[in-house]
Amino acid sequence: MKKLIAGNWKMNGSLDGARGLIADIVNGLESGDGTVFSRCDVLVCPPFLHIPAVRHALHGYPKIAFGAQDCSVFENGAHTGDVSAEMLVDSGCSYVIAGHSERRQNHGEADEVIAYKARIALNHDITPIICVGETAEERATGRAEEIVSAQIERSIPDLGPFDIVVVAYEPVWAIGTGNVAKPEDVAGMHALIREKLKRKVPRPDLVRILYGGSMKAENAAGLLALPNVDGGLIGGASLKASEFITIIGAA
Ligand code: PGA
Numbered sequence: 001m002k003k004l005i006a007g008n009w010k011m012n013g014s015l016d017g018a019r020g021l022i023a024d025i026v027n028g029l030e031s032g033d034g035t036v037f038s039r040c041d042v043l044v045c046p047p048f049l050h051i052p053a054v055r056h057a058l059h060g061y062p063k064i065a066f067g068a069q070d071c072s073v074f075e076n077g078a079h080t081g082d083v084s085a086e087m088l089v090d091s092g093c094s095y096v097i098a099g100h101s102e103r104r105q106n107h108g109e110a111d112e113v114i115a116y117k118a119r120i121a122l123n124h125d126i127t128p129i130i131c132v133g134e135t136a137e138e139r140a141t142g143r144a145e146e147i148v149s150a151q152i153e154r155s156i157p158d159l160g161p162f163d164i165v166v167v168a169y170e171p172v173w174a175i176g177t178g179n180v181a182k183p184e185d186v187a188g189m190h191a192l193i194r195e196k197l198k199r200k201v202p203r204p205d206l207v208r209i210l211y212g213g214s215m216k217a218e219n220a221a222g223l224l225a226l227p228n229v230d231g232g233l234i235g236g237a238s239l240k241a242s243e244f245i246t247i248i249g250a251a
Pocket residue numbers: 008170174175176177178212213214215233234235236237
């Protein structure tokens with residue numbers, strides 16, 4: 001399966017910074033041997049307000065996709081502060097992150113809400129990246145598999161034969177901490193997710209399972225070589241063009 005390397009810029013940077021970052025990523029990738037896109041899909045997810053600038057920078061350069069970090073559960077209407085899936089389509093987005101642990105924690109998003117967001121995205125031909133992952137406490141008490149299994153069961157909506165989703169396994173304790181999960185734990189969890197998907201979705205073989213949580217230039221090659229690791233969702237390291245490009249190269 002072709003890997004997907006996705007940058008989650010989170011709530012970082014200025015408009016000028018976003019313009020500079022995407023320009024540096026394009027220039028860096030173009031100065032490479034040119035084969036990278038045959039092996040790997042590349043995606044960036046800027047903050048909502050920076051999406052138009054990234055779209056402008058990528059005009060005529062479809063090799064890099066862009067997407068959003070969240071969308072509303074509602075189609076439209078009186079939902080102050082929300083951004084609809086339709087607006088994301090209008091802005092050129094082809095992906096949306098759904099249920100990142102920071103949304104689950106900071107905004108109390110439950111699995112059912114995330115499934116709804118993923119469904120709305122699919123209805124608008126946007127590919128959702130559905131995030132799952134256990135907390136440190138859940139891992140310490142031996143419940144990581146149980147928690148992630150339940151999240152897979154409840155956060156992925158019912159899919160039709162043509163609905164494609166991406167799943168991101170992001171242990172909460174690994175995000176932004178520098179504490180990357182052990183290779184055997186990543187491989188084990190990705191295998192479990194693949195098994196769960198077989199009972200949950202019509203085409204489990206088409207679901208890319210990304211690893212996220214302190215993936216960076218120096219550990220990317222090892223993580224991306226693990227079975228069932230079909231790419232990465234990268235936070236901090238996606239904010240430096242050179243580091244992001246190294247990760248893409250590792251894929
Ligand atoms: P990190 O974030 O790479 O900074 O750990 C990953 C994510 O939250 O998607």
